Amino acid sequence: MSISQQAFLRDAMRRLNLTRDLFAARIGVKRRALDTWLLPEGSQEFRTMPEVVERFVGEIVQNSDLLEKYTQSAQPGPLRDRIAWRGKHQLISVDQFTRESAEDLFRVADMMQPIARRRKVSRVLEGAVLGNLFFEASTRTRVSFGSAFCRLGGSVCDTTGFTFSSMAKGESIYDTSRVMSGYVDALVVRHPEKGSVAEFAAATNIPVVNAGDGPGEHPSQALLDLYTILTEFSRLGKLLDGAHVAMVGDLKYGRTVHSLIKLLSLYKGIKFSLVAPRGLEMPEAVIEQAARNGNVIEQKSSLAEGLSGADVIYATRVQKERFIGEDAESAYTPDFQVSKATINAYCSPDTIVMHPLPRDSREGANDLSTDLNDDSRLAIFRQTDNGIPIRMAIFAVLLGVEDLVQHSMRDVTWRHPSHVGPDDSSFHGLD
Known part of the structure; x- marks a missing residue:
């Protein structure tokens, strides 16, 4: 064949x-x-x-x-051409994907799993340099992108914080992008303003990946979220078409849910239950785009209404840093906290509970409860682990080396754990 x-x-x-x-x-x-x-x-x-x-x-x-x-x-040719952004090999929005191209990327991510799990190494990006430009605080996303690039043999140059960049001196996005493009082979950019990463991309021909542009989008997070859902459903014997997905929390400023609902809407017959505090509802423009393929979108005012029968619960924290003249402290009440008691009351034993992280675990924050930490339904750490193979796949596709990875693998030489977390073994099929 x-x-x-x-x-x-x-x-x-x-x-x-x-x-x-x-x-x-x-x-x-x-x-x-x-x-x-x-x-x-x-x-x-x-x-x-x-x-x-x-x-x-x-x-x-x-x-x-x-x-x-x-x-x-x-x-259509190579995947990087099929998902191109305005003719360039860049990843700015989930709108670049069809269901088929997203699943093609997931096949590449599947191939990356032995590397992500520390069993194999590859050097297909040896000599390539990644510029991680994070003008907004980040830990998971920045380290995840850097780790993914390094695991393919590349090296990483990091910069974090707006005040430590030349943009604090008045340099334009165009100038910053063009200058950095002369130093590195790919850019990952996070910026607090919506549409800003697209400006970075317009000023260069090297691959640019959107790691979050304010309240706009977070495409790589949405891809790893969808990959996680498909992986969990495969384990549980479920299909995504016709599933019930509940999104809970700050749906107005939560860019992860904006990107994820667009990707999920590529599937058929999905029921979306949107549960948000007053004033933090999903933007109408996002809802309109998601209402396709026979998908049903219902806005609910309580967890009791929204979580009943859900296959997936996707919780988000209040994006306090996005609030302008709004009361962030009173946005979440205990009524919106997803806890063990909540999902026991309204959900089945095979419901998947997700969160893009970080979750605010401080008392009174009412974010996703820590009493779920020992619950097998909590998939947040399997979710973050999936960020490595997905981001490796993104780099391999954008830089055109995905066909070289499989034959470049060799066994690792160091001792590695069979699984990272103490309860991961049963989920990854490991002994």
């Missing part, structure tokens, strides 16, 4: 709308066997699918609609 076994099987499952468990049952094999066929071909555990699977997949390929899908996917 002209595409890899992994890509072909994944596309067949998505086309048939089958989970791994259902697909395995359909062809009469164990789930563990299917998992080995879906590994990258360079993996030590990879196995070639037997003849019975080839015959089954062959029947699917004979379907003219599926053949047309493969043909259309192949025609």
